[in-house]
Amino acid sequence: MTTRNLPLVAMLTHSAALSGAELLVARVAAARVETEVIVVLGEHGPLESLLSGLGVEHEVVALDPSVTEHAADAAGGLLAKGVSTLRSTRALARRLRDVGADVVVTHSAKAHVYGGLAGRLARIPVVAYVHDVVGAAGASRANTLVLRAALTTLPAARIANSRTTARSLGRSGPAPAVIGCPVDLPDQAAPSAPGPFTIGMVGRLTRWKGQDIAVRAFAAARALGLDPDARLRLIGAAHFGTDDHHAAELHTLVTELDLTAVVEFRGHRQDVDAEISACDLLVHASRRPEPFGQVVTEAMALGRPVIAADAGGPAEVLTHGEDGLLVRPGDVDALAHAILRLAGDEQERNRLARNGRHSAARYATPHIVAQIERVLVSAAR
Template identity: 35%
Template sequence: MHSERRTVQLGERRTPAFEPISGAGELKVAFVVHSLAESGAELSLARTVEARPEFADVTVFSVQDGPVADRLRNAGAQVCILSPTARRSRLGDILNRVPKLGKAVSATSAVMRLRSEFSTSCFDVVVARSLPSALIVSAISKRLAGTKVWSVHDRLATDYLKSEIWTFLLSRIFPKFFTGIIANSRATLDTIHISQSQNWLVVPPGIDVAAWNPADGGDYHESGATIFVVLGRISPWKGQELAIRAFHEVRLRNPETRLRIIGAPIFGEEGYLAELVALASELDLLEHISFEGHSSSPHETLQGCHVLVHSSTVPEPFGSVVVEGMASGLVVIASGEGGPVEVIGSGENGFLYEPRSVSSLATAMQTVLNMDDASRRKMAQLGMQRASKFDIATLAHEQFVWLEGVSSGHGGSYLSSSLR
């Protein structure tokens, strides 16, 4: 039985909050994902699970294994890998040689395994946290006893999905299988067709703000040449090429500047990294740009930089790296569309530039270079203040409070306090 309820502030409205009786397991939540790679949505899940309130008992089902699994287990979550583990058989060899067949068999196996798991387990809420997992949960929705929620981390738009058919299905048809929708930004929510009877929550992926804050407390100071940094996985839509071309324009007038590119290709995009290195060579920038690969401690890496450049060429669903850069005391320059628009007040706590424009990004970078130390310091400190609104402890609590409300029939539609 659920215990007495109270209310807590959640954005500009109020929502019922769950008051646990005692011990774990009061609210049983199953998260379904397709991967546990060290990518944005998976790392966001890990932070959310680590910061969950005591009343939430979490199990994570994933189609594929990955390094995030250990982090989830260390946080006290149960982790179940749905894909077949035995690949040593003759059938396994055949599947490995025919990738499309292997993926189809793996997906079918995941659906059957998940259906089996849910036939023997009881959850209050089942949360699909990716597009593939939403398909899997939809396929067995009639067999799931718990309340079904879709946590959407991607804009369901053609410019993002590259398919009008999939955009239609995902934005208009699949939401009907779920009682509630969680979106990571208003930009994402605006791409989802939600009925009046559905509950929704807009809550960004939080970060551990204290871990990102600079050791000197954000007392901005210039130390030698200005260092620009691009942080994120290497991928064409993340726009590292755009950043390199803009940096080339800026460096013509500011030869002492440097650019650091932090990140690695994850989903078979090594060829794009090779193209970036070739571009840097063509522009005679190899001595001024460093390709540093994946960083296991990006919060420490950013401490040696001054300006973070967000250069995505497709509207970012949210863009956690923007908040991470602000929390680190860096001046942040971001594309003026998608999630970053909900975080940055251009000219106040950062800068927004015209999307996909090399000249506009170069102009914003030059603007920062032209600022005096006092102006940069003020902007960096205002950025840190804005980033403090996105602390994971607060946002995880808001999310689990809302999940409990939806599961017990007391849900609603709310905007996170971080986006007020």
């Protein structure tokens, strides 16, 4: 316990990259009220600078490189690296005891395994904060089995970022608290973006995120009469060294569709809010159900209308026709017509944007962090 007599929460993630779960860790840690927080990373990386800038206490308990490598088979791979995983788990358990953690929160598939084991070894309650759909397409059977076993047996409590994620956990284990992701809600919507009509898409350049679907839909919308000066802005980069081939394919597709003058590859950007604010419309086009889809609520909070795939978290956040538009995942034609509909109707864009800001208030950071802290404080007792 700390001098303020607040529970000390150790938030664990194996990665120090600036991805969705890691950004959430930073946001929650900076906004906590009823707890003290230390973020424990398994590697060095850009998340350290972000945490420092926010004044969040953090440290690196360096894991064996074979544990932190960013492979798709995240949790299952730890089973094959038994000795390295055991060594990392013991080192982490010692450090958790040394810092006096009252509760451990795991924030990634690998952390659910090694962090959950470390918490148990240190006799500290574990809360699994699940950000991804367990057993999603692309995950190996071994990965799913190991992760599901860890999430069932190790934590004292679980948090899921959506009903979609909660359902993927199955019926065994502690009943998950469904708590959406926090979003900073500015006092006013971002001012209108100058220049040509711009459609934005934010996300890692990986196939399941569907940037190619957005590119094809943009091309189809142009063929149907979209202003030829309109732009498509892709914000994000290939991560973890596994998506470079897909990024190259996207560039090739843009060239083949003769869109190089109107499609912008913005790469990774620190200030995503500024990038979204520079757009008139945000598109989300994931092929498979998104666990939550933080970029959707971020755009809503900034007063930008959203078109999203009708699956997973975004389908729980948005009500079609009221605070955004939903289209069938992977349906290029439906997305093209939705783009064309909003591009040609400023009044409709403004209506959806106003309603979207109202809906985004449900996920305002203070409100969501209070819900999270209630779970953590309860687990620490």
